[in-house]
Amino acid sequence: MTQRPATQEQAYLTALESFEKNGYANDPSWAHDIRKAAMSRFQSLGFPTSRRGNEEWKYTDIGPIAKAKFRSLDSNAQPRVNAADVEGASLGEPGWSQLVFVNGGYSEELSSVSSLPAGVMVVNLVEAMRSTPDLVQAHLARHADYEANAFTALNTAFIHEGAFVHITDGIMLDEPIRLLFLSTSQEEAVSQSRVLIVAGKDSKAAIIEGYAGISDGRYFSNAVTEIVVGDGSTVEYYKVQQQSEKAFHITTTEVALGRDSNFSSINIDLGGKLTRNNLNVLTEGEGSSSVLNGLYLVNGTQHVDNQVIIDHAKPYTTSRELYKGILDGKSRSVFHGSIIVREGAVKVNANQVDKNLLLSDQAEADTKPAFWVYCDDVKCGHGAACGQMDETALFYMRSRGIDEKTARGLLTRAFISEVIESISNEPLRGQVDALVQTKLQEWLVS
Amino acid sequence: MLEVKDLHASVGGVEILKGLSLRVKAGEVHAIMGPNGSGKSTLANVLAGNPSYTATSGEVLFEGEDLLTMLPENRARAGLFLCFQHPTEIHGVRLDHFMRASFNSIQKSKGLQEMDVLKFDRFLNEKVGIVEMDRNLTKRSVNEGFSGGEKKRNEILQMAVLAPKLAILDEPDSGLDVDALRTVAEGINQLRSPENAIILVTHYQRILDYVVPDNVHVIINGRIVKSGDKKLALEIEAQGYDELEKSVESLQSSG
Numbered sequence: 174m175t176q177r178p179a180t181q182e183q184a185y186l187t188a189l190e191s192f193e194k195n196g197y198a199n200d201p202s203w204a205h206d207i208r209k210a211a212m213s214r215f216q217s218l219g220f221p222t223s224r225r226g227n228e229e230w231k232y233t234d235i236g237p238i239a240k241a242k243f244r245s246l247d248s249n250a251q252p253r254v255n256a257a258d259v260e261g262a263s264l265g266e267p268g269w270s271q272l273v274f275v276n277g278g279y280s281e282e283l284s285s286v287s288s289l290p291a292g293v294m295v296v297n298l299v300e301a302m303r304s305t306p307d308l309v310q311a312h313l314a315r316h317a318d319y320e321a322n323a324f325t326a327l328n329t330a331f332i333h334e335g336a337f338v339h340i341t342d343g344i345m346l347d348e349p350i351r352l353l354f355l356s357t358s359q360e361e362a363v364s365q366s367r368v369l370i371v372a373g374k375d376s377k378a379a380i381i382e383g384y385a386g387i388s389d390g391r392y393f394s395n396a397v398t399e400i401v402v403g404d405g406s407t408v409e410y411y412k413v414q415q416q417s418e419k420a421f422h423i424t425t426t427e428v429a430l431g432r433d434s435n436f437s438s439i440n441i442d443l444g445g446k447l448t449r450n451n452l453n454v455l456t457e458g459e460g461s462s463s464v465l466n467g468l469y470l471v472n473g474t475q476h477v478d479n480q481v482i483i484d485h486a487k488p489y490t491t492s493r494e495l496y497k498g499i500l501d502g503k504s505r506s507v508f509h510g511s512i513i514v515r516e517g518a519v520k521v522n523a524n525q526v527d528k529n530l531l532l533s534d535q536a537e538a539d540t541k542p543a544f545w546v547y548c549d550d551v552k553c554g555h556g557a558a559c560g561q562m563d564e565t566a567l568f569y570m571r572s573r574g575i576d577e578k579t580a581r582g583l584l585t586r587a588f589i590s591e592v593i594e595s596i597s598n599e600p601l602r603g604q605v606d607a608l609v610q611t612k613l614q615e616w617l618v619s
Numbered sequence: 620m621l622e623v624k625d626l627h628a629s630v631g632g633v634e635i636l637k638g639l640s641l642r643v644k645a646g647e648v649h650a651i652m653g654p655n656g657s658g659k660s661t662l663a664n665v666l667a668g669n670p671s672y673t674a675t676s677g678e679v680l681f682e683g684e685d686l687l688t689m690l691p692e693n694r695a696r697a698g699l700f701l702c703f704q705h706p707t708e709i710h711g712v713r714l715d716h717f718m719r720a721s722f723n724s725i726q727k728s729k730g731l732q733e734m735d736v737l738k739f740d741r742f743l744n745e746k747v748g749i750v751e752m753d754r755n756l757t758k759r760s761v762n763e764g765f766s767g768g769e770k771k772r773n774e775i776l777q778m779a780v781l782a783p784k785l786a787i788l789d790e791p792d793s794g795l796d797v798d799a800l801r802t803v804a805e806g807i808n809q810l811r812s813p814e815n816a817i818i819l820v821t822h823y824q825r826i827l828d829y830v831v832p833d834n835v836h837v838i839i840n841g842r843i844v845k846s847g848d849k850k851l852a853l854e855i856e857a858q859g860y861d862e863l864e865k866s867v868e869s870l871q872s873s874g
């Protein structure tokens with residue numbers, strides 16, 4: 174009798190069962206329950222396919238992820254990563270607090286949490302699940318819906334280590350908090366990175382979430398971040414992705430905005446073979462405003478897919494989305510932006526723009542805006558553009574003595590300047606700019 | 620300095636220059652006039668190396684070198700400058716950064732010292748004074764949202780910064796008010812020297828009161844049909860191109 178080969182979905186189940194007996198054994202029972210429910214949901218959902226008439230995954234084939242045998246590593250089986258690798262991948266100032274994770278597992282020795290004001294927690298998630306369960310339980314897995322989304326279900330099924338950032342009401346942080354998720358490829362490892370950020374009322378914080386590969390091999394990073402922006406608070410959220418160009422990178426960011434809160438998300442994708450970012454923002458309170466910006470640079474056969482949903486459930490809420498992409502080689506980008514305005518959500522002002530610069534004839538950018546507006550008294554706008562380098566501008570620059578390569582570099586950099594400039598954190602802005610310029614120079618040389 | 624011999628050039632597959640010849644020596648100012656669409660900007664663009672324009676036959680020597688085979692950036696480095704009739708807006712590139720990149724690339728090509736931000740800033744301040752331009756404009760994107768007059772001042776500013784050997788000025792005076800015209804003209808005159816030359820394309824006599832030309836040429840239908848001294852500009856101002864155009868037509872029909 175031949176046995177049917179186990180599916181990759183089943184392999185994840187087997188891994189979880191083993192973790193539950195070992196590393197996860199001492200977690201609170203509610204954590205076991207969440208994992209169990211999420212795994213069961215993942216088993217019935219399975220990995221999404223573009224075939225099932227699934228609009229959401231129409232342009233992005235995650236077949237390679239579903240078929241590959243990525244290894245789920247137990248926390249104590251994580252490969253060693255040295256401080257130099259961390260330094261190379263870190264963004265911001267060295268003095269700023271940073272939690273470091275290797276393949277989703279927390280590394281205490283690589284992390285450094287410097288003098289935080291009282292009332293601010295920046296800790297390993299599993300520690301918080303044990304020490305301050307109420308704070309965690311109030312939000313964990315309550316915003317990112319594992320019923321509907323297979324990748325969220327898969328990530329939630331491994332909720333254990335991760336980052337927990339909790340800011341008490343009224344606290345304004347001066348320095349950004351950094352979370353760095355490193356992936357290694359020697360074992361074709363999977364990283365189930367998990368983040369929960371809770372910013373209390375009238376608080377202020379900036380979070381820099383970095384994703385990077387330690388080597389240039391293949392691995393799978395599946396991240397879920399939940400962000401709760403309290404009434405009257407301001408949260409700047411930066412996500413900078415520098416994965417290996419063979420890596421699969423899926424992220425889901427769920428944001429709940431309180432009354433009169435300000436939220437900005439700046440999503441930078443510089444690496445990855447296949448990247449998919451789901452950003453879902455829900456306005457839970459009146460008067461909140463959000464800026465959702467993004468930047469992606471893809472070349473070769475890289476594929477990047479941004480799905481942004483802003484749900485204006487409450488009146489007087491505003492949103493501004495600006496995504497810009499530079500595509501070279503045979504790369505492909507997808508931007509799928511949905512703006513929902515619920516019944517009664519008057520005076521909503523929402524605007525969405527996606528613009529792409531194609532450096533090659535074979536690159537392709539798809540922009541798909543969608544509006545569901547159930548209220549009259551609103552302002553919604555949309556813009557999209559896809560084009561090549563401005564030859565007139567190129568000649569203007571060359572006629573002033575700037576060589577063609579430099580001119581192309583300047584024009585390409587100029588194309589994305591608004592997104593770079595929207596990074597209000599100065600050291601980070603400089604670093605992102607430098608990373609972008611280095612990448613563009615590499616492309617222009619080859 | 621510049622020798623254009625029987626130049627033919629086309630744009631979008633249409634022949635615009637039909638055998639144009641011109642000699643410019645160091646120290647000279649040549650004014651070029653001619654009706655709309657006669658090929659003045661085409662000449663300027665072909666000389667500067669705009670890839671949208673194709674020189675189909677003829678020869679151009681700049682300081683003895685074959686200009687037409689040079690890349691546009693190398694023409695600029697060799698000392699040629701084009702002041703555009705319609706300067707392009709470049710979103711996202713700061714004017715002062717752009718000018719420094721431009722200045723330094725030319726310095727570098729000559730093996731001369733490049734300027735750092737501070738030094739260039741001071742240098743630029745001086746030059747901005749010449750064209751009486753608002754210094755804040757240099758912190759904006761190149762030409763973006765500039766008024767017509769500001770764009771022209773900016774072109775002259777860049778000319779002052781780069782100090783070219785040969786400046787080809789394509790209607791630097793169009794759309795300027797009287798004061799702006801005087802400033803722009805003064806900026807142009809500052810470049811005049813026995814070592815430099817200027818080709819000034821214009822529709823109006825008034826700028827030639829300030830920048831007095833040594834030679835005036837009239838282009839009609841892609842050829843220089845008449846050359847003379849500064850008096851020719853006055854004649855054209857008074858009579859227009861009708862007479863000249865008619866004589867060109869009769870010349871062409873008689874073979």
Ligand SMILES: Nc1ncnc2c1ncn2[C@@H]1O[C@H](COP(=O)(O)OP(=O)(O)OP(=O)(O)O)[C@@H](O)[C@H]1O
Nearest residue numbers: 630631633635654655656657658659660661662704
């Ligand atoms: N891309 C193009 N395709 C076809 N014809 C073109 C193109 N660009 C310019 N032309 C034509 O070339 C001719 C010469 O244009 P040019 O700009 O040299 O004229 P000009 O003498 O500078 O005129 P003006 O005084 O109006 O500036 C015009 O008839 C113009 O329409």
Ligand SMILES: [Mg+2]
Nearest residue numbers: 659660661704
């Ligand atoms: Mg013209």
